[in-house]
Amino acid sequence: MRINSLILRNFRNYRRQELDFGPAINVLSGQNGQGKTNVLESVFFLLTGKSQRIRQEIELVTWGEDSLYLSGEFTVRERRIQIESFVRANQRAVRLNGVPCRRMSDYVGLINAVFFTPDDLEIVKKGPMERRRFIDFMICQSKPAHIAALNQYQKALKQKSALLRRTRGDDANLRALLESWNLQLAAAGTKIISHRLEYVVKLQAECQAIFSVIFSADWLVEMTYISMGRRLPKEETPDLAAIFSERMGQEIERRAVLAGPHRDDILIAVNEKPAKIFASQGQQRALVLSMKLAEMEIFRKEKEEYPLLLLDDVLSELDEKRRGFLLDYINAPGRQTLITMTERDARLKGKETVFYSVKGGRAERE
Ligand SMILES: Nc1ncnc2c1ncn2[C@@H]1O[C@H](COP(=O)(O)OP(=O)(O)OP(=O)(O)O)[C@@H](O)[C@H]1O
Ligand SMILES: [Mg+2]
Structure with missing residues (x-):
């Protein structure tokens, strides 16, 4: 998979910009605050409809303007694909090869990208929510059934929480209603857990292979899915319906939903010690880098092509x-990378590289 060209109009600090990319390494260099990350963000937003940096899509529109337009031309399996995105006052439209898309699933996942930024350290350092978000996002890009299961689960969870909050006391009627939500939660939740377990097994295997090279073969990376406080053995989904029934009394007492995959976690350990607590800063970085490159390898196995790799400001963080x-x-064949840096790395000399220098919302090819 590769991106051939990109057009930005009124996207962040870009008024009008066209970029052509080479098939291998593409460098965006420039000083702080000039618009390097904005280019990567625009590509990721075009492909996934998401950006980690925004709460509302309107934040992406150039200040003082009311709409933005993005267009990217991509190649996947020798097929050319154009994706266009328009945003106006939090309304959003996407066209695939000129045809309007009705649902996100019409275009999300056609072209994949792995985005790696210094903030991704949070996956190791922060709480379970960051890890769930990370893994769910990866699964969603190649498994639409996961998107559906997460949506069903979220809907039922909202209803069940509201029911617990607004009712008083404990009676057969309440229990019957809770039971019916529990059945829906168990059905969607079992799918969610089984997709996550399957992914964790693949992620650990790929991550271990890469981490051994980046760090050393003596370091053992382990990832364990933790569901309701219990380590789940690989590929064994718990009996959620039974667990939810068991907890019903407690949930009625506390007026809150106490268990389910929305509270699960993935324990990441290096040499049997939790990485969050014991790994050094550099090891944590190498670990997250391994996880992202593992994501690349998993995509390639599933789709027979590498996704685009978007690397934001990562060189300065590594020894x-x-x-x-x-x-x-990134210099290996078949991998296309867009990488930002403030100072050009001398080792890029001699590698097949396209250079853009970025200044004040203008990117100029050299
Ligand atoms: N909606 C917007 N409209 C106009 N300009 C914006 C908007 N959002 C952000 N900017 C500007 O974009 C610039 C930041 O761009 P970006 O994050 O791409 O910088 P960068 O080159 O990656 O910098 P750094 O090296 O510090 O990471 C800032 O100057 C910011 O003020
Ligand atoms: Mg930046």
């Missing part, structure tokens, strides 16, 4: 050895 590893990784 010499890891920087060298990353540059060698």
Whole structure:
């Protein structure tokens, strides 16, 4: 998969910009605050409809303007695809090869991208929510059934929480209503957990292979799915209906939903110690980098092509050895990377690279 060209109109600090990309490494360099990350963000937004940096889509529109337009031309399996996106006052329209898309699933996942930024350290350092978001997002990009299961689960969860909050006391009527929500939650929840378990197994295997190279073969990376406080053995989904029934009394007492995959976690350990607590800053970075590159490898196995790799400001965070590893990784055939940096890395010399220098919302190809 690759991106051939990109047009931005009124996207963040870009008024009008066209970019052409090479098939291998594409560097966006420039000083702070000039618009490097904005380019990566626009590509990711075009492909997924999402950006980690926004609460509302309107934030992406250039200040003082009322709408934005993005267009990207991509190649996947030798087929050319154009995706266009319009945003106006939080309304959004997407066209695929000129044809309006009705649902996100019409275009999300056609072209995949792996986005790696320094903020991704949060996946290791922060709480379970960051890890669930990370893994769910990855699964959703290749498994539409996961999107459907998450939506069904969220809907039922909202209803069940509202029911618990607004009723008083405990009677057969309340229990019957809760039971019916529990059945829906169990059906969707079982799917969610089984997709996540399946993914964690793949992620751990790929991550271990990469981490051994970046760090050393002595380091063992382990990922364990934790559901309701219990480590789940690989590929064994719990009996959610039974667990929910068991907890019903407690949930009525506390007037809250106490268990389910919306509270699960993934324990990441290095040499049997939780990485969140014991891994050094550099090890945590190498771990997240391994997870992102593992994501690349998993996509490639499923789709037979590498996704686009978007690397934001990652070189400055790594030491010499890891920087060298990353540059060698992105220099391999079949991988296209868009990478931002403030200072050009001298090792890029001689590699097939397209350079853009970015200044004040203008990107100029050299
Ligand atoms: N909606 C918007 N309209 C206009 N300008 C915006 C908008 N949102 C952000 N900007 C501007 O975009 C610039 C930031 O761009 P970006 O995050 O791409 O910088 P960068 O080159 O990646 O910098 P750094 O090296 O610090 O990460 C800032 O100057 C910011 O003021
Ligand atoms: Mg930036």
